[in-house]
Amino acid sequence: MLFTVLMFNTCHAGVLLLLSSDAPYYRETADILQATVSDRLTAPPSFERVSLDAPGFEDILAKPHQLIVAVGSNATREALGRADTTPLLSVFTPQNAFATLLQTKNSTIDRPIAVIYLDQPLSRVVSLATLLQPDATRFGTVFGPISREWESELKALTAERGIHLEQAYLNHNDNPVAVLRPLVQQSDLFIALPDQAVLNRAIAKWILHLSFQQKVPVIGFSKAYTNAGALASIYSAPADIGKHAGELIAAWLPDNPIPGQLQLYPRYFTISTNPAVARSLGISLPPENQLYRHIEQQEQPLP
Structure with a gap:
């Protein structure tokens, strides 16, 4: 080409x-x-x-x-x-x-x-997750038909920080609860990845429900995710x-x-947090602008 x-x-x-x-x-x-x-x-x-x-x-x-x-x-x-x-x-x-x-x-x-x-670079998502849960040793995520291509990169990024990635795969015909329940149970924090729109809605509903039951914080990819019960989300508005x-x-x-x-990837991004979820999980939540500055400082300047 x-x-x-x-x-x-x-x-x-x-x-x-x-x-x-x-x-x-x-x-x-x-x-x-x-x-x-x-x-x-x-x-x-x-x-x-x-x-x-x-x-x-x-x-x-x-x-x-x-x-x-x-x-x-x-x-x-x-x-x-x-x-x-x-x-x-x-x-x-x-x-x-x-x-x-x-x-x-x-x-x-x-x-x-x-x-x-x-999309956000995966390094940015992992940075936010580690800032919010610095003691976590197991991150969970589920890959759909689109997000599966990010698997090797996300594994490498978490391994660099000494974090084990718990993962599963979900397609349209799968039972989301059967796939997600054991995955959430094994995770200290769950990273929601964007995929096909229909799958996004199904995954979001059950991830937030199961994580609430298991007291596992979720990192989402939209303001709507945060409002629905994620601890925080990172996205470009x-x-x-x-x-x-x-x-x-x-x-x-x-x-x-x-x-x-x-x-x-977008140079600028937005972080939204849910203080009510943080209180229920016993997590000390830094201000959003402080989280932004930490991640900004970690990144090399983009062209």
């Missing part, structure tokens, strides 16, 4: 923000992205915004632009499906979904493509993704060549 260099043709129009839908989280991502670029450049580009559910979006997408920013998997699919050489930045797209979209392209890609994944994307675009626009095969 061929990737070219990400450069901008200043004779073209401005930046197109192509949203997968008019959902609030896509709109917030676009708002923060645009504000970040405007704050960082004395002569910011013009922005045009359209969502896939807007009438006539095809005509707007067909116009010349310096850059197309596809917000979400569906917008990325739509942009990739067109014979276009305009540089493309995909944001708010899970790593697996982006890889699948590229694999479905039968011809060579002759446009620069960069992506900021929605729309504002985090938008800020990172805006910073990259502001750096690119003065005609700086950027490798088109640029695949990044």
Whole structure:
């Protein structure tokens, strides 16, 4: 698969923000992205915004632009499906979904493509878990059809810290309680990994129920997970993704060549904690901003 260099043709129009839908989280991502670029450049580009559910979006997408920013998997699919050489930045797209979209392209890609994944690096998740349970020796997790590809990396990351990874596998036809109950019982802390949407809902329900029974803290991957009973979650909110994307675009626009095969995890992230769950588990919960600073300091600067 061929990737070219990400450069901008200043004779073209401005930046197109192509949203997968008019959902609030896509709109917030676009708002923060645009504000970040405007704050960082004395002569910011013009922005045009359209969502896939807007009438006539095809005509707007067909116009010349310096850059197309596809917000979400569906917008990325739509942009990739067109014979276009305009540089493309995909944001708010899970790593697996982006890889699948590229694999479905039968011809060579002759446009620069960069992506900021929605997923968190596993090292970040493990760092949060060890900050919250420093004495834990056994982390549990369940792998689904998508998250199974992270197994070897998660094993390596936990082993580096002297932690044993208790694991199981869950598919759509499996009984989640039969799979999850012994796994939770054997764990000091449980890490919930994102997978297929249907499986996410089934797993979340039973993980939180069983962990409550067994007094095992859970690390989730969304604010909803924390609200539902996880001790904490780590994720990148729309504002985090938008800020990172805006910073990259502001750096690119003065005609700086950027490798088109640029695949990044989000630079910024959010930690949400559940003090009520912490009290019930007898866990001393550091402030969220303190947890953030600890993890930030552990990470190497991202490009």
